[in-house]
Amino acid sequence: xxxxxxxxxxxxxxxxxxxxxxxxxxxxxxxxxxxxxxxxxxxxxxxxxxxxxxxxxxxxxxxxxxxxxxxxxxxxxxxxxxxxxxxxxxxxxxxxxxxxxxxxxxxxxxxxxxxxxxxxxxxxxxxxxxxxxxxxxxxxxxxxxxxxxxxxxxxxxxxxxxxxxxxxxxxxxxxxxxxxxxxxxxxxxxxxxxxxxxxxxxxxxxxxxxxxxxxxxxxxxxxxxxxxxxxxxxxxxxxxxxxxxxxxxxxxxxxxxxxxxxxxxxxxxxxxxxxxxxxxxxxxx
Amino acid sequence: xxxxxxxxxxxxxxxxxxxxxxxxxxxxxxxxxxxxxxxxxxxxxxxxxxxxxxxxxxxxxxxxxxxxxxxxxxxxxxxxxxxxxxxxxxxxxxxxxxxxxxxxxxxxxxxxxxxxxxxxxxxxxxxxxxxxxxxxxxxxxxxxxxxxxxxxxxxxxxxxxxxxxxxxxxxxxxxxxxxxxxxxxxxxxxxxxxxxxxxxxxxxxxxxxxxxxxxxxxxxxxxxxxxxxxxxxxxxxxxxxxxxxxxxxxxxxxxxxxxxxxxxxxxxxxxxxxxxxxxxxxxxxxxxxxxxxxxxxxxxxxxxxx
Numbered sequence: 207x208x209x210x211x212x213x214x215x216x217x218x219x220x221x222x223x224x225x226x227x228x229x230x231x232x233x234x235x236x237x238x239x240x241x242x243x244x245x246x247x248x249x250x251x252x253x254x255x256x257x258x259x260x261x262x263x264x265x266x267x268x269x270x271x272x273x274x275x276x277x278x279x280x281x282x283x284x285x286x287x288x289x290x291x292x293x294x295x296x297x298x299x300x301x302x303x304x305x306x307x308x309x310x311x312x313x314x315x316x317x318x319x320x321x322x323x324x325x326x327x328x329x330x331x332x333x334x335x336x337x338x339x340x341x342x343x344x345x346x347x348x349x350x351x352x353x354x355x356x357x358x359x360x361x362x363x364x365x366x367x368x369x370x371x372x373x374x375x376x377x378x379x380x381x382x383x384x385x386x387x388x389x390x391x392x393x394x395x396x397x398x399x400x401x402x403x404x405x406x407x408x409x410x411x412x413x414x415x416x417x418x419x420x421x422x423x424x425x426x427x428x429x430x431x432x433x434x435x436x437x438x439x440x441x442x443x444x445x446x447x448x449x450x451x452x453x454x455x456x457x458x459x460x461x462x463x464x465x466x467x468x469x470x471x472x473x474x475x476x477x478x479x480x481x482x483x484x485x486x487x488x489x490x491x
Numbered sequence: 492x493x494x495x496x497x498x499x500x501x502x503x504x505x506x507x508x509x510x511x512x513x514x515x516x517x518x519x520x521x522x523x524x525x526x527x528x529x530x531x532x533x534x535x536x537x538x539x540x541x542x543x544x545x546x547x548x549x550x551x552x553x554x555x556x557x558x559x560x561x562x563x564x565x566x567x568x569x570x571x572x573x574x575x576x577x578x579x580x581x582x583x584x585x586x587x588x589x590x591x592x593x594x595x596x597x598x599x600x601x602x603x604x605x606x607x608x609x610x611x612x613x614x615x616x617x618x619x620x621x622x623x624x625x626x627x628x629x630x631x632x633x634x635x636x637x638x639x640x641x642x643x644x645x646x647x648x649x650x651x652x653x654x655x656x657x658x659x660x661x662x663x664x665x666x667x668x669x670x671x672x673x674x675x676x677x678x679x680x681x682x683x684x685x686x687x688x689x690x691x692x693x694x695x696x697x698x699x700x701x702x703x704x705x706x707x708x709x710x711x712x713x714x715x716x717x718x719x720x721x722x723x724x725x726x727x728x729x730x731x732x733x734x735x736x737x738x739x740x741x742x743x744x745x746x747x748x749x750x751x752x753x754x755x756x757x758x759x760x761x762x763x764x765x766x767x768x769x770x771x772x773x774x775x776x777x778x779x780x781x782x783x784x785x786x787x788x789x790x791x792x793x794x795x796x797x
Contacts, residue, residue: 229594229595229597232591232594232595233595236591240582243582310576310577310579310581311574311576311577311578311579312579312580314545314572314574314576314579315574315579315580315592315595315639316595317543317544317545318543318544318545318567318570318572318574319564319567319592319595319596320564320565320567320568320595320596320597321564321567321595322562322564323562
């Protein structure tokens with residue numbers, strides 16, 4: 207061979223240490239950074255956190271300045287309901303990152319490093335869960351802090367349930383939305399299919415269960431349980447002590463939530479063909 | 492199956508549905524540089540994916556540096572892999588991509604920064620380190636992938652078409668980098684369908700075609716197995732016409748062509764021809780070299796696949 211060209215150095219030996227622990231934190235940080243550069247993700251997160259979250263907190267403060275002495279559960283639960291759609295949008299955009307990794311070559315890079323398949327999937331899942339949860343949990347915390355700062359009188363059981371219940375509700379929704387988003391990403395062929403499938407599926411089911419079936423079976427509002435949105439909304443009654451006249455029992459809601467959540471996570475854990483080494487890691491779409 | 496080979500496989504097969512990508516491959520690839528040759532769709536990338544543990548064998552076994560590569564992070568600390576796909580993380584700068592790659596490989600934060608700087612310098616990207624990977628040319632991306640794969644000083648470097656689409660300058664630089672690593676003791680498995688690339692680095696090749704192992708060994712050894720095909724030998728001499736006339740009478744010779752400074756002979760029995768030629772040339776000074784154009788991998792490949 208000819209002499210080494212100018213600007214190209216010789217190959218050095220690595221003499222430093224190498225860590226043997228999991229690369230989980232690095233994967234999560236990387237995924238969140240990638241997400242933060244996705245415009246759809248930013249739009250969903252900013253609208254959720256900014257418009258609904260910050261808007262609700264500002265509304266709460268405004269009521270106080272207008273002379274209202276006490277606030278109610280209603281505004282708080284409405285905020286949670288609205289935030290759920292934005293959290294769902296965040297999960298729907300973030301979950302298909304699994305597919306994007308295959309298309310962009312990142313999966314090949316991850317799996318050819320000392321990163322176990324379990325750590326890779328867990329890192330991706332944690333990033334999606336963190337992003338989804340943040341859209342709901344952060345407004346819950348801000349709302350509670352604002353209520354303490356501006357009001358002396360609170361609804362019954364506010365201190366006991368507002369934060370704990372709000373975070374629990376956020377977790378329930380996150381587990382469902384993130385699990386399904388990741389699960390769909392593992393069986394879909396294209397990222398856009400997974401995103402539209404999840405968000406559109408929830409919308410269609412909600413519309414069908416609350417409107418179409420309601421119109422056809424006018425006396426039977428319990429069909430609303432078929433909407434994941436309505437079903438998980440039933441947890442309001444249980445967590446915050448409201449909605450005693452709910453259309454269907456809590457157990458039904460719990461069963462639907464459990465079935466969909468388990469389905470989503472199971473799909474991700476067992477049906478990612480490229481992570482399972484069943485398909486070529488690299489994929490052109 | 493315990494071996495000192497870099498890669499050893501036994502009846503290794505990999506299929507996707509009805510498509511067989513790799514079929515019953517048994518081979519032992521020693522340390523040093525080995526070229527993995529074959530046309531597109533011959534199973535090269537599948538074989539490399541199996542070597543790195545990106546795919547699981549459908550049948551058979553594979554060991555890399557004595558270990559099963561499937562879901563084996565410990566082994567991956569000893570391997571560097573340059574995939575064919577474009578460099579990932581296009582939204583990061585070259586430096587950040589290397590730092591992230593180093594962190595994933597197991598280097599701590601400080602070491603990762605140092606390794607990234609060193610990696611950029613080594614592949615000639617020091618000045619482009621703060622540009623986004625997405626803005627890199629193809630050649631620069633290939634260099635970056637090379638740096639990513641070698642940050643941790645692997646014992647075995649697996650390169651999937653590393654020179655594909657590179658300009659002559661980038662090609663030359665990458666070949667130097669690969670040669671440099673080989674000189675430093677790193678075993679290298681290099682796939683390509685551009686045969687002279689491999690020829691510049693090694694004589695040892697493994698030929699795949701339609702997922703099957705077609706040949707494995709030194710280029711000239713493989714060629715020797717093909718004595719049923721006429722072999723071309725070129726003898727440079729001061730008097731080509733005279734030598735040509737003498738060689739024409741030999742039983743081993745099929746044809747003779749003489750030009751201004753050499754005789755080109757086609758023979759069916761290369762071994763016998765070489766033995767006789769050696770004695771003949773000793774008695775007749777004035778020849779300058781004996782070469783066989785058929786000893787290059789391109790010729791071997793042509794013979795084997797057609």
